Every structure is written in C-alpha cells, then in structure tokens.
Amino acid sequence: MALDTAPDNASGNGRAADAPPPLDSVPKVSPGRRKLRPYLLAVPAVVLCVGILYPFFVGVGYTFYNFSAANPDPMWVGFKNFADVVTSAPFWNSVRVTGLFAVVATSVETVLGVGVALLLYRSSLLGKIFERILIVPLMIAPILAAIMWKLLLLPEVGWVRPILGWFGVTGYTGTDSPFWAFFWSVVVDAWIYTPFVAIIALAGLRSLPNSPFEAAAVDGANWWLTFRRLTLPMLWPYLLVAVIFRLMDSLKMFDIIFGLTTGGPGDSTTTLQINAYLEAITYARYSRGITYMVLLWVFVYVVSMFAVKYLRKVQARSAGV
Amino acid sequence: MSQKTVQTDIRRRKAWSGLFANLGLVAYFAFSLLPVLFILALSLKADADQTTTYLWFTPTLSNYETVLGLDDGGGTYIRFFMASLATSVGAVLVSLVIGVPAAYAAARYRFTGSDNLMFTLLSFRFAPELLVIIPLAVLYQQLGLYDTIVGMIWVLQLVTMPLVVWILRSFFQDFPAELEEAALLDGYSRRQAFFSVVLPLVRPGIAAVCLLAFIFAWNNFIFPFTLTSANAQTVTVSSLAWLGGNQVKFNLVAAGAVMAALPPLVLALFIQRYLVRGLSFGAVKG
Numbered sequence: 001m002a003l004d005t006a007p008d009n010a011s012g013n014g015r016a017a018d019a020p021p022p023l024d025s026v027p028k029v030s031p032g033r034r035k036l037r038p039y040l041l042a043v044p045a046v047v048l049c050v051g052i053l054y055p056f057f058v059g060v061g062y063t064f065y066n067f068s069a070a071n072p073d074p075m076w077v078g079f080k081n082f083a084d085v086v087t088s089a090p091f092w093n094s095v096r097v098t099g100l101f102a103v104v105a106t107s108v109e110t111v112l113g114v115g116v117a118l119l120l121y122r123s124s125l126l127g128k129i130f131e132r133i134l135i136v137p138l139m140i141a142p143i144l145a146a147i148m149w150k151l152l153l154l155p156e157v158g159w160v161r162p163i164l165g166w167f168g169v170t171g172y173t174g175t176d177s178p179f180w181a182f183f184w185s186v187v188v189d190a191w192i193y194t195p196f197v198a199i200i201a202l203a204g205l206r207s208l209p210n211s212p213f214e215a216a217a218v219d220g221a222n223w224w225l226t227f228r229r230l231t232l233p234m235l236w237p238y239l240l241v242a243v244i245f246r247l248m249d250s251l252k253m254f255d256i257i258f259g260l261t262t263g264g265p266g267d268s269t270t271t272l273q274i275n276a277y278l279e280a281i282t283y284a285r286y287s288r289g290i291t292y293m294v295l296l297w298v299f300v301y302v303v304s305m306f307a308v309k310y311l312r313k314v315q316a317r318s319a320g321v
Numbered sequence: 322m323s324q325k326t327v328q329t330d331i332r333r334r335k336a337w338s339g340l341f342a343n344l345g346l347v348a349y350f351a352f353s354l355l356p357v358l359f360i361l362a363l364s365l366k367a368d369a370d371q372t373t374t375y376l377w378f379t380p381t382l383s384n385y386e387t388v389l390g391l392d393d394g395g396g397t398y399i400r401f402f403m404a405s406l407a408t409s410v411g412a413v414l415v416s417l418v419i420g421v422p423a424a425y426a427a428a429r430y431r432f433t434g435s436d437n438l439m440f441t442l443l444s445f446r447f448a449p450e451l452l453v454i455i456p457l458a459v460l461y462q463q464l465g466l467y468d469t470i471v472g473m474i475w476v477l478q479l480v481t482m483p484l485v486v487w488i489l490r491s492f493f494q495d496f497p498a499e500l501e502e503a504a505l506l507d508g509y510s511r512r513q514a515f516f517s518v519v520l521p522l523v524r525p526g527i528a529a530v531c532l533l534a535f536i537f538a539w540n541n542f543i544f545p546f547t548l549t550s551a552n553a554q555t556v557t558v559s560s561l562a563w564l565g566g567n568q569v570k571f572n573l574v575a576a577g578a579v580m581a582a583l584p585p586l587v588l589a590l591f592i593q594r595y596l597v598r599g600l601s602f603g604a605v606k607g
Contacts, residue, residue: 038430045423141540
C-alpha cells in the first residue's frame, strides 16, 4: 500500500477506532507540501538525468552536421549522415556481426547458465564450494578478462594450444581467422556472463514451490518431462530477466571484442559500437560515429520496450494476477 | 521386479546422476578458473620464461615490483590506484545522495512522472556508451573537465545511478509500510521516521549496493579510456599500457591485469547475500 494514503486512513476509515496520534507532537505539514514531497525528493535525480540527457541530445544533434576533426566548423547536412550510413557496407556488416553475437552469446549463456544452476541446485559439497567462486569472472573487469583470454589464446604463450594438443588438435592459430575470432569472442563473453545467468536461475530455482515437483514425482514423471513442463515454465520469469540483461548488454558489446580482437581480423568481429569507436575516435569523424550510435540506441530502445512489456506480462502471470 | 531391486535401482541411478552432476561441475569450473590460474602463473614468470607455456618455472615477484613501480618509489601505480578509488567512491557517493531520496519517492509515493524517471534511469544502463562519450568529449574540452576526477564522476553516474536507484527502490518497496506508519503515529516526522526507522533496517542492503556500484564503476573501461589521458586515468585502463611498446612483455601484462582485477574481487566477497538482487536491478529477489 502506498503510504501517502495513511493520513486519510488515520482520520477516516479503518484507523478511526484507534487512539489518535499525539497531535501536538505531529509536525504541521501543509497539504500542498505533502503533495510536493515526492517531487522534491526526486528533483536531484531529475537534474542529474538532465545533465546526462544534455550531451545525449547534443549528440543526436551532431548527426545532422558534418562534424569531424578535419571539419571543426560543421555545416548542417540534414539526413546525409543517416543516408550515408545505411547505404554503406561496413554498417550492415556490423549490424550482422552485432546481431549474430548478441543472439549466439545470449543463447549459449542461457543454456549453460541454467545447466550450471541445475547442477549447483543439487547442492553437493562440491557445489557449495563452487557457488562461492562462481562470481569470480563476473567481478573481473571485462576488458581485463579479454586481455587474460587474449594471452591464454596466443599460440606462443597461452595454454589453449597445448591443451588442444592433448586432444590431438594441430594447426591452432588463435584468433587469426574470422570464424575463430568470432568463436572465441563468444567464449569469452560466455566465460564472464554465464555466472550471471546461473546466479539468477539458481535464485529462481530456490524460490520455486516444492509441491508441484512432489506431485510430478508421485505421478512418475521422468526428469526431462519435469524439467520441460514444470521447472522451465516456472523458472521463466527469472530467466527472462537474465536474458533481457544479456541481450541488451551484448547489443552494445565493446570491451571484450576491443580487448580480444579490436574488431578484426578484417571486419569479422566489428560490432556496431566498435565501428562507432573506429569512426569517431580513430578516424575522428564524430558525426558519422554518432550516427551509428543513434541507430543502435533506437534499436535497443525499441527492443527493450517490448522486452520489458513482455517481462511484466510474464511476471504478472506467474504471480497469478 | 521386487520392491528391493527397484529401490537399489533407484539408488544406483541417483549415485550415477550425482557423479555426472559433480563431473559437470568440475568441467565447468575448470573452464571458469583456467584463465585465472593461467594469468597468475604467467604473472610469476621471469622474462626468460614468458613465452613458454610450461608450468615448470622458478616463480619471481619481479613483474609485480615493476607493475607497482617499486623501482621508482611506487608513484605511478599509486596514482592510477588513487584515481580509480576517487572516481569510483565519488561516483557511488553522488549516486547515493541523489539516488536514495529518488528511490524512496518512487517506492512510497505515486506521482506523475515517477515511472518515466525510473525508466529514463534504466535506459542509461542500456544506452551505448559512445552515444554520450562523443558529445561529452567535446563538452569536457570546453568545460575543462576532460581528464579530471569530476568529469569521470559525472559520466560514471550512467553506471552507478541506475543500479543504486533501482535496487534501493526494491528494498524500500519490501520495507513494510506499517512500521513507518507506526513511527508516524508515535509522533515522528516523516524525516525522523525515515532516518531512525527505515534507514537502519535497509542499511545492509544499501552497503551491498554501494559495493556493487563501486565494483562496476571500478571495472568500467570505455569511459576512462576515452575521457581521460593521464591525470584521471584508472588502474584498469593503465594496465593496458603494458600491451604497448615494441616488445610486449606478457608477464608484465599478466601482473598488471592481476593488480587491476584484485580490488573488486576482494570486495565481491562481501556482497554474496545481495548479489542476485543487485545484479538483476531488484527484479529478482534472491
């Protein structure tokens, strides 16, 4: 119940029979101020939002100019930047890379995360120890994780080549080819963020009621049927939170790929934000770079609106509303 | 089949599935700890061993001495460390001072625009960073905020603010309103009730949120990488410097990465209890 209805309760319905509050000690607050209170509390946050939204709008404004280091006195060019970007091959390549990366990485992390959570949920002694160290990759800065993996994957330094050698794999070249660069980027992302999905899935598993599972066991349902028809649907509201976070985050992937491959070889791992970095910072074409980001932002915003709407529906359904 | 054989059958199946579960866990955690062990080993290798993959070597701490700058009095590392500390602590404090009232208002009152405010804050979390960085880089040059602690604290609000407000709102929503009403009936003012009833009870949660926000601020890369150069450069960014130069010394890169990753890892030990809620922005109450 929202507290702002409390004064009405005290004087009108419900609380009327109770002893009245010690009126002399209750500070006098005018109704006007009471109404204003939440706004006053939120004012600093709104000011901060404005402080952050100001550069954002300035940035959106840049997309209509030809602002770059070579051209410090920008001119109004209308929608030329957008037209240039959406007709350029590098843009569509990075859209493809970003989309593929987001979908593959999120799927891998979700499946693996649920698997790890199910294994930890059995809570053997081993599981208890592992649960403690599960979050280690998550607490290492992604850029440092990428550097660690970069060294681990280097044929002359890292352990991956000798380990693959044990299994008879020869001709390992690290992240030199487009496919393997993408593959290892997904592996590093999964290394960091599988624990994120696992932690949320584990919390979900632990909060599920026992009785449906007992009923299923009495009815003789096997493991797979129980998992598919009971565990997964009941876990979905939790899992969805993790999936949405991972999807949104991997759409703006920067740190890991920047540290691991810097977008290469060629443009095989150039995500949208890496491309925007190259345009805006490396080549100092500010307007062009920010056009990429505005397009990505619009896409992320639309996706997140639908995702949150869907999440609310799922959560409401699971709460039995 | 008799009752007895069914039971032993079930028991045997349980033993097998337990074994497979443990094997699965071992496999995953081998994968999970492999890079960490590798980087620790590499960071202890001498220059002569740095391009070998063997585990058989004489460990040395000289890389850490170089990274910490012990030969030049430790000045460089301490400077980066202090910059990291100042920006992260500053960002968390600003978020806390601004975020606690906003989170409380959003949890306790229904007011026009409260949802908009919350979702604007959340959208900061999901906005591509460069969208803000490019105009900010220009703006900071004009305002003289480029490469300063203050500039970093401002931009890190994008990281810490949504986290603090969303998680604290969920804490305040869980806090029973009746307790607060009781305090009001006892003659407390709203402010007194908040500071002497609500705040002490949500304090552990707030502490955990602060730690988590601190870790994310510390671990952030793209903001300090693009908006600082020397004065306000953080540990995380400065550890990349070992990758540069003509001859990359991998053992130094490893030692630098370890030193930059260590502080958040140590702090993470203290937030286990509120981790789920923290990581999911209060959407999942673990």
